Amino acid sequence: MPASPSSSAQAAREAVAARLRELMLDAGIDGKRLSARCGWNPAKTSRVLTAKAAPSESDIRLWCAACNANDQAADLIATSRAVESMYQEWRRLQRNGMRKFQEQVYALNEKASRQRVYVSNVVPGFFQTPAYATALMRSITRFQGTPDDVAEAVTARIARSRFLYEGGHRFAVVIEEGVLRHRFGTPEEMAGQLRHLLTVMPLASVSLGVIPSGAERTVWPLEAFYLFDDEHVVVETLTAEINVHQPRELADYARAFAELSKMAVYGDDARTLIRAAIGALR
Incomplete structure (x- = not known):
């Protein structure tokens, strides 16, 4: 691992x-x-x-x-x-706000034909609704004390969702069930985000799995990572973004993703977990 x-x-x-x-x-x-x-x-x-x-x-x-x-x-x-x-600190990457960094991530998404994504904390950016992204980015900006350009940054982040529908991109995503329960924004905004997940699940470009909180672990919960093709991994920690290119480490992350995928549920089972999270918000 x-x-x-x-x-x-x-x-x-x-x-x-x-x-x-x-x-x-x-x-x-x-x-x-x-x-x-x-x-x-x-x-x-x-x-x-x-x-x-x-x-x-x-x-x-x-x-x-x-x-x-x-x-x-x-x-x-x-x-x-x-x-x-x-190893690049978020405060340095986002010292002038978040918009420019979001545009850089857009370029990564555009270039990669296949993305494997594991998240244990928040919904991946290309799945986010404007309301969810706004609430999340406001909390990040407030925590880091960086300039507030949230409105522009949200526009840049949401633009990534176009790759779900065009360009032949593929997104294999595994999320921990806790992601469905960590609320950003109002209960109504969070419910809207969860309903959006139900909307994107049938897309041909998307595979979305959820690891139930009670699943037996063969891989422990990890920090969020994004594997772009077989060339580049971005790992997100509290304080920094880590870019990994070494072949041995790329293979480790690919292996971790494969193991995490086996623990996840898909299709109707995943929808049941998402609907339960929506119900809990009521």
Whole structure:
């Protein structure tokens, strides 16, 4: 099963640090001498080597020059960029509001022909109604303290629903039963969201399964993840989005999704759970 995605990002940072250490050793210099050549405090070198601080692109160029390895700079910079894109804090991604980020997610949805999605917390964005999305995004904006552009962000998020109906996209979605019970908005708005799930279930592009709360677990509840084709996984934590591209980890998430799918119920059984959640709102 997948390890902590934040630990995967840290492991990638440590790999970059290890390459920088190898350059230093190949050059026959220690951290103190490298620091002197780069013109910075030795404490900075120590933080980079222990992966406590990520080097900037200019830091990498200076490091490579100090080690007479200028030919390694471009590759290390590209690797560092990829590592830093793995783990991105929501406050940074949404520092100017949520609309721009929603447009980026739209591009991911447009590109992927097959999506496998597992959620344990909220209804996936492409299934959301405007009222549900508004209530959810207002709570996120309030929690994060980021600029309020919820109205524009909701429009951008709801636009993703078009891919349910066009472009040959396929959506295999597994949700925990708790998602049906976590209320966002008024009871009427939440009921509208649940009725919308009943509406999209018959679509040829959609497979929607619900894991009953009493189901025997073969995989523990996980943080929400979105598997785009077999190329990219996005994992959502409280504080950050983690992007996973490593083949071994992609295989782990695909395996987890397959196991979670086996625990879910579909068709009339799933509709029964959704209707029960609607009834509970009354």
